[in-house]
Amino acid sequence: MTERTGTFVVTHAEDESAVVRDVETAQVHTLSSNPGLEVHDVLEGTVAPEPPLEVAWEVVDVAERRTIELVDSDLEPTTHEKELAAGAEVGELIQEERAGTGEIHVFNLESDIEDAAQDVLEDEETVARAARLEAVRVEVRRSADDGVLSVRYLPD
Template sequence: MTDEKTATFLVTSAADGSAVLSDVTDAQVHTLSENPGLAEGDVLEATVAPDPPMNVTYSVVEVAEHKQIPVEESDETPTPQSKEIAEGLDAGDLETVERAGVGEVHVLGVPEDGVDQTVEDVLADEQTVARAARIGIERVEVRSGEDFVSVRYLP
């Protein structure tokens, strides 16, 4: 019987000698005993297995895909759909809608003086990349309005 696990992982930490992977579906953390060339923020579709005899650390058995998912601020204005959604939101509210085709759009209601900080927070949050990996997205675009932030998960 094997304890191998195949999943999509986000690399949450990487050093010369090891790396830490977080399963984007169940958030289980796997510390690798060696770093096979990973960098923080990488996304892997891979199989990992525990290292004997203690089964405390893991090794990468196979990598099906290794990529980065860019999360970038856009200079473009929010879409009409995002503006319409934002009209009904109070500060602190979140509305999620599916995009036509593949992806999602999240519209966050924020105070007017909190837009810039919210954009920075979304850009820096590893969970933005984890969500993108979980739903199979290739890039994330952040746009902002006067009192809202739009996060677009795009194919």
């Protein structure tokens, strides 16, 4: 096996070890030590297999490290987000780039808004998507009255 350079999200962390997942390939690497990583940290860097068995990995280079903040907002989706949802089929995902960096995902849902919001906040893929989009904050907003759920991937 050879070194892997990329963007990794920490999916599990203990004092002595951690598990990271490559956000592009979804390949999982168990680290034999934990260099201070916590769940939802994003690591831009290089990992390499440890000899002789090359089963566990180690972090050999860190270009950048950040934490993804997940926010269950009490704010409603914006007027623009509600308009996007109004033009969508029920259950359809609308993706729109933000001005600058980031992205907004809007869902038109008839029911179960609270369950959907919790699913987004608990889904490991939400953090991986934020890492790919170079976001540091994910804000989930909802309006049960309108049946709209918005997920905002924000740079700061």
